[in-house]
Amino acid sequence: MRRGRSRPVAAGPQLRYPPAAFPPMRLSRYFLPLLKETPATAEIVSHQLMLRAGLVRQVAAGIYAWLPLGLKVLQRITDIVRREQERAGAVEMLMPTIQPAELWRESGRYDAYGPEMLRLTDRRGRELLYGPTNEEMVTAIVRDGIRSYRELPLTLFHVQWKFRDEIRPRFGVMRGREFLMKDAYSFDLDEAGARASYEAQFLAYLRTFAAMGLRALPVRAPTGPIGGELSHEFHILADTGESELFYDAAIDEVDLADPDAPQRLRGLYAMEAEEHARAARCPVPAERLARRRGIEVGHIFFFGTKYSAALGLALPGPDGRTITPLCGSYGIGLSRLVGAIIEASHDSAGIVWPDAVAPFDVGLVNLRPDDPVCTALADEVERRLTAAGRSVLHDDRDLRAGEKFASMDLIGLPWMVTVGPKGVAAGVVELKRRATGERHELSVESLLARIGA
RNA sequence: CGGGGAGUGGCGCAGUCCGGUAGCGCAUCUGCUUUGGGAGCAGAGGGUCGCAGGUUCGAAUCCUGUCUCCCCGACCA
Incomplete structure (x- = not known):
């Protein structure tokens, strides 16, 4: 094919794309290695079922290959997350898995992170790392790409594999070292804006989990000095969940379709057991205090200027004074969700997929x-x-x-x-x-x- | 990282204490009979027993080292 000269693509039936929305799949030609017996290495039911149902195969401790059926589920989950993120005004991009150490030195986290961070060296001796998260990178990208305060607010998100070299990976994909995550980052000019960005993500999370057919509970999470009350974990309720939750049973009555549902939920008590025990006193009367187990599948928080200041993200404001944007980050553990859904929805014969995420x-x-x-x-x-x-x-x-x-x-x-x-x-x-x-x-x-x- | 356990056909396991050349169930392959909830009979194939040293006439088995995986804890989406 010669360059520099475009030629019309020949029209013809052989070039027409087949119209079927979902090409059917024949099991005789599929790759679905099912196991009749439960592998001895799998402890919890979701892990056992994921192996038996041919969703994943373990490659190393905390590292999994996603087989065709498992990938379908991961994709359906990702599609829902993407749709709700876009609906909330977030814009998708894609950042790499490998990051230069230099970026993390700027924020001071390169040394702070410890052995949980997987560090690599390339052939030239340059220090790299397999990203456990992307605050530094996205902040640097926004810093270099934004020229005026008028371009904010902005929320960017991406779906990417991350790596945290957990001391002890366990529970299959629920606690892997490599995991797929949606992470979003918001940049705002002032606190009211940052709060609004947070609200938008809070609502998006409620919609996202509801769209998957899941019951998710927003739980107040402990924050650092900057976060204030703006940090929530989202837990899928499952009897086998890793964390114990205490919450106001009134939460069960909240209608998610109601426009003020986020406000109401935020006002109602919900805490992880450890925080609950630490709290001076519980504001919920005993008869309304519900206690269930959950699996954390999302976490949102506001952290202010922590990274924007460290990385020199600053813009001249309308009055000529410099503004350091206020930021938040918003994660959903996509690969972990697959396990969490199975924990919440299975029986003795196997998995029971909610319609919205079934492969x-x-x-x-x-x-x-x-x-x-x-x-x-x-x-x-x-x-x-x-x-x-x-x-x-x-x-x-x-x-x-x-x-x-x-x-x-x-x-x-x-x-x-x-x-x-x-x-x-x-x-x-x-x-x-x-x-x-x-x-x-x-x-x-x-x-x-x-x-x- | 501390404590515990395990590496033996694809999966689940026995054999290891008391060294003698590897076995069971499931799965796979062939044939026949079956056929609406993981069939029956007959036959077959498949394993350098994680790896490396050592002891011994001989090592899955004993000794040393090493790697990997799992569980409990601290940590975490």
């Missing part, structure tokens, strides 16, 4: 792939569900019914559609809801009416 909407089981009539019907169901916008994982393998059902239960897709010899003559298939176990025999038309939109 596929429907598991389609053809009980007789060698029977042309069953196969024709299964193919039709696949085609029509796909056309209706549902993602379908089609089990076309020649295996026994029990094994196929058990596999579907294990991977936890919200719906299972079974096409088999019993129903095929009458033109009916069986629909099963994973969460409840409820089953119905339906015609293909009724099936589409039920789950086809």
